[in-house]
Structures are given as structure tokens and as C-alpha cells.
Amino acid sequence: MTTADSYVLGRRPALDGLRALAVLGxxxxxxxxxxxxxxxxxxxxxxxxxxxxxxxxxxxEEHRSTGRVDVRAFYGRRVRRxxxxxxxxxxxxxxxxxxxxxxLVPLVTSVLQVANFANLLATPMDGLAHMWSLSMEExxxxxxAPALAVLLARGRRDLVGRLLxxxxxxSVAVRLALVLSGAPDxxxxxxxxxxADALLIGCxxxxxxxxxxxxxxxxxxxxxxxxIAACIPLGPQGAWTLLPVALATAAVVxxxxxxxxxxxxxxxxxxxxxxxxxxxxYGVYLWHLPFALAFADGRSPWVAALLTLLTxxxxxxxxxxxxxxxxLDRRAAAVRQAPASAAPSSARRYAAR
Numbered sequence: 001m002t003t004a005d006s007y008v009l010g011r012r013p014a015l016d017g018l019r020a021l022a023v024l025g026x027x028x029x030x031x032x033x034x035x036x037x038x039x040x041x042x043x044x045x046x047x048x049x050x051x052x053x054x055x056x057x058x059x060x061e062e063h064r065s066t067g068r069v070d071v072r073a074f075y076g077r078r079v080r081r082x083x084x085x086x087x088x089x090x091x092x093x094x095x096x097x098x099x100x101x102x103x104l105v106p107l108v109t110s111v112l113q114v115a116n117f118a119n120l121l122a123t124p125m126d127g128l129a130h131m132w133s134l135s136m137e138e139x140x141x142x143x144x145a146p147a148l149a150v151l152l153a154r155g156r157r158d159l160v161g162r163l164l165x166x167x168x169x170x171s172v173a174v175r176l177a178l179v180l181s182g183a184p185d186x187x188x189x190x191x192x193x194x195x196a197d198a199l200l201i202g203c204x205x206x207x208x209x210x211x212x213x214x215x216x217x218x219x220x221x222x223x224x225x226x227x228i229a230a231c232i233p234l235g236p237q238g239a240w241t242l243l244p245v246a247l248a249t250a251a252v253v254x255x256x257x258x259x260x261x262x263x264x265x266x267x268x269x270x271x272x273x274x275x276x277x278x279x280x281x282y283g284v285y286l287w288h289l290p291f292a293l294a295f296a297d298g299r300s301p302w303v304a305a306l307l308t309l310l311t312x313x314x315x316x317x318x319x320x321x322x323x324x325x326x327x328l329d330r331r332a333a334a335v336r337q338a339p340a341s342a343a344p345s346s347a348r349r350y351a352a353r
Contacts, residue, residue, distance in 0.1 A: 018249075026040045026130075056206035085324045115135040
């Protein structure tokens with residue numbers, strides 16, 4: 001029987017398929033496609049849950065294989081994975097902003113990873129408005145990685161679970177209070193306290209992954225997929241759908257990583273064009289919003305969405321091939337050449353992600 005301390009995640013193509021579906025939802029929502037009013041919000045919630053799951057699982061695996069969590073190395077991996085693509089996107093954005101004599105506040109807040117607070121204060125962010133989700137993730141991991149490292153070092157894995165549950169419940173409670181009090185949409189949607197539950201639910205799924213392997217997993221995933229799809233057409237604020245989408249995503253993620261790789265649903269999730277889009281979904285997310293805003297002028301939403309997807313996919317592919325992947329490949333080569341004691345298995349796997 002697989003235990004919580006012996007489970008190894010490895011690479012799961014179905015998760016790339018899930019990333020692709022999430023970014024397609026974001027593009028659809030920002031392109032104002034019919035019946036996609038909540039698609040952007042649902043897509044970001046899927047990303048939050050998946051991100052919390054993957055990062056926590058990798059940190060747990062590192063602790064199992066080495067007896068510790070190297071927080072400094074974790075931050076280095078984050079920078080190498082996210083930094084190059086972000087630097088290219090923000091550099092290009094800066095050029096256009098300077099040439100257009102636009103305010104540089106959106107650029108500065110994005111660089112400083114506080115774009116969520118700028119959105120929270122209703123600061124005009126234009127084509128960089130979507131940077132809020134990246135800022136929120138990085139703020140979370142700035143706190144989560146060292147906290148998890150300390151708790152695991154002290155043998156308090158049980159306390160990790162309680163803190164995650166308590167944090168998720170508190171986040172939902174804050175959001176509920178804000179909704180019932182009539183708080184502005186931006187306070188609800190961009191507040192780190194009111195949006196943290198998806199990240200924490202993903203962390204919980206990672207922590208208890210082996211225990212969640214049951215014969216009911218496929219059924220829960222099917223219900224989750226239907227629930228996410230049902231939430232997409234709802235209103236643009238979608239505050240009431242955040243918790244259901246996060247829980248549903250966790251069910252789909254658990255199914256995706258524990259299934260034996262058989263069945264029609266798994267084959268659909270691992271369809272090569274879908275997983276290919278998932279591999280570059282980070283870049284597509286970075287590039288899509290400026291084009292969604294530009295192409296929306298005087299065009300059919302369907303035409304605008306298609307142009308946005310094609311353009312952002314092309315730019316994301318170029319960024320991946322010429323900038324992001326070479327950085328990861330160089331790191332992976334360095335890790336392979338390092339002594340086994342200096343290169344934990346989780347770090348070797350992460351370098352290739």
C-alpha cells in the first residue's frame with residue numbers, strides 16, 4: 001500500500017491537459033464569448049488549485065528523499081521556471097507602454113509581484129490586469145515554503161493539515177462575509193484573504209493524496225468536471241462558484257494523478273494537442289490579455305477569441321523554445337552532472353518541468 005511518505009508524483013500528462021482547459025477558459029472569458037461569463041474566474045481557480053497541489057507535492061517528496069526542504073533551492077526553481085517568460089513579456093510590454101506614453105504603474109506592480117493589490121485598489125492595469133494571479137501565487141509561496149519546511153522539520157505533519165483546513169475555512173468565511181456585506185467585486189476577487197482557499201485546497205489534496213486513492217476517485221472527478229462546466233456560464237463576478245470549482249478541481253487532479261492511464265476520459269485529457277497547449281499555458285496566459293483587449297474592438301467575440309488564442313500561442317511557443325526551455329535544460333543538465341547527494345530526486349524532476 002502506498003503511504004503518504006512514499007508516494008512519488010512523477011510527470012502526469014493529464015495535468016497538462018487540465019492546464020490547457022484552464023487557459024482556454026481564461027481566454028474565452030476575457031474574449032467575452034457567449035456563455036463564458038465566469039470562465040476566466042473558473043480558469044484562474046483551476047490554476048490556483050493545481051499550483052498548490054504540485055508545489056506542495058514536490059516539497060513533500062523532497063522532504064521524503066532528503067529529510068529536509070531546501071527553501072533557497074525552491075525559490076531558485078521558481079525563478080528559473082517563471083522568471084524568463086515573465087521577463088520577456090514585461091520587457092515587450094514596457095516598450096509599448098513607453099512608446100504609447102502610458103502609465104508605468106501596472107508594469108512596476110507586476111515586477112514587484114503586487115499586482116493583486118493594485119487590482120484590489122481599482123488601479124487601472126489595462127493589459128497587465130491578469131498579473132494579479134501570478135502575484136498572489138508568489139506571495140503565497142513566499143510564506144508557504146518556509147512554513148512547510150519548519151513544520152516538517154519538527155515532525156508536525158499533522159499540524160500542516162490542520163493549518164491548511166483552518167486557512168481554507170477562514171478564506172471562505174471572509175469571502176462569504178464580503179459578499180453578504182455588499183463589498184466591491186474587486187475586494188472579493190483580488191483579495192489574498194478572500195481567494196486563498198483554492199491554493200490551500202490544492203495543498204490539502206497534495207498532503208493527503210495517497211489516502212484519496214479510492215474506487216470513488218473517478219466518480220468524484222466526473223462530478224467535478226461537470227460542476228466546473230456548470231459554473232462557467234454564470235455571471236462575471238462568480239464569487240459563489242469559487243469554492244465549488246476549487247473542490248471540483250482537486251477531485252479532477254487526484255483522479256488525473258492516480259488513474260492507471262486508461263479510459264476515454266484519460267485519453268481525452270492526454271490528447272497531444274491539448275497537452276502541448278498545457279505545456280506552454282503559462283506563456284499563453286502571460287500574452288493573451290493585451291491581444292484580447294486589442295482584438296475585441298469591432299470584431300465578433302469568436303473571431304477575437306480565435307485571434308487571441310492563435311497569437312498568444314505563437315508568442316508563448318517562441319518564448320518557450322528560445323527562452324524558457326533553454327534555461328530549464330541548462331539547469332537539468334547541471335543537476336544530472338551533480339553528485340547524487342547534491343541533487344535530490346525531486347529537484348531533478350522539477351528541473352525538467
